[in-house]
Amino acid sequence: MPRITVTVDGIRYEEDVEPRLLLVHFLRDRLGKTGTPIGCDTSNCGACTVLLDGKSVKSCSVLAVQADGCDVVTIEGLAPGNGQMHPLQRAFHEEHALQCGYCTPGMVMAALDLLRENPDPSEEEIRHGLEGNLCRCTGYCNIVRAVRRGAQEMGQAQEAGQEVRTP
Numbered sequence: 001m002p003r004i005t006v007t008v009d010g011i012r013y014e015e016d017v018e019p020r021l022l023l024v025h026f027l028r029d030r031l032g033k034t035g036t037p038i039g040c041d042t043s044n045c046g047a048c049t050v051l052l053d054g055k056s057v058k059s060c061s062v063l064a065v066q067a068d069g070c071d072v073v074t075i076e077g078l079a080p081g082n083g084q085m086h087p088l089q090r091a092f093h094e095e096h097a098l099q100c101g102y103c104t105p106g107m108v109m110a111a112l113d114l115l116r117e118n119p120d121p122s123e124e125e126i127r128h129g130l131e132g133n134l135c136r137c138t139g140y141c142n143i144v145r146a147v148r149r150g151a152q153e154m155g156q157a158q159e160a161g162q163e164v165r166t167p
């Protein structure tokens with residue numbers, strides 16, 4: 001069985017994994033990272049999105065062995081601690097950008113990757129950037145507003161010299 005070394009949310013793990021094990025199952029079942037949900041079996045919904053070396057990927061479409069030597073960030077690694085939320089999480093909360101919340105971890109992680117490439121996206125750019133992530137509840141308007149607000153708050157926090165997790 002192959003052995004992989006992977007850093008997840010800042011902690012380094014060395015694990016033996018089946019070659020066919022999906023990254024999402026490794027995260028959830030081996031590491032207990034259940035903040036990353038599985039929303040479909042067709043690699044369609046984006047709920048399982050995490051950052052792999054800074055880029056958003058659907059963790060149900062990546063093998064755990066492909067993450068060998070990589071840095072993975074899940075929704076559980078975003079918040080700075082002390083009970084505080086990441087600005088993007090706070091924006092989702094304040095703009096009521098979730099109902100059941102099932103899509104939310106993937107939306108936040110995909111949005112973070114979008115903001116890395118484009119720190120001040122238009123509504124159209126946000127809709128385009130998140131088109132691989134499906135939400136069955138909200139109709140997307142509040143999600144778009146939340147990403148705009150999160151982008152502004154991340155920018156303000158960085159200007160104020162605060163450390164903000166970005167990919």
Ligand code: FES
Pocket residue numbers: 037038039040041042043044045046047048049058059060061
């Ligand atoms: S669970 Fe990965 S895309 Fe739906």
Ligand code: FES
Pocket residue numbers: 097098099100101102103104134135136137138
């Ligand atoms: S909030 Fe329910 S799927 Fe998006």
